[in-house]
Amino acid sequence: MNELxxxxxxxxxxxxxxxxxxxxxxxxxxxxxxxEELSFHKGQRVLTPLQHEAVVEFLGEPGE
Known part of the structure; x- marks a missing residue:
């Protein structure tokens, strides 16, 4: 999550x-x-590729 x-x-x-x-x-x-559907839990430090995609889908590409 740090990098994203x-x-x-x-x-x-x-x-x-x-x-x-x-x-x-x-x-x-x-x-x-x-x-939550993608099994994210509080305190998780690393996102799975699908979790990363979901963040970008809802929040947009970084830097836009």
Whole structure:
């Protein structure tokens, strides 16, 4: 999740970027549901390829 968070928030520290991305996920209820379907669990540090795709699908490509 660190790498994806850094892509969305390139000017933030790694920790801050992850915190901000988690906030976005919390605010996007459909994304939360999709990640739950894909077995995402709180505290997970690495996203599976399908989880990564879901984040991008709901939040858009980083840097756009």
């Amino acid at each position: 968070a850094q892509e969305y928030f390139p000017r933030s520290t790694k920790r801050s970027a992850v915190t901000q991305l988690r906030r976005w996920v919390v605010l996007c209820v459909p994304l939360q549901h999709r990640l």
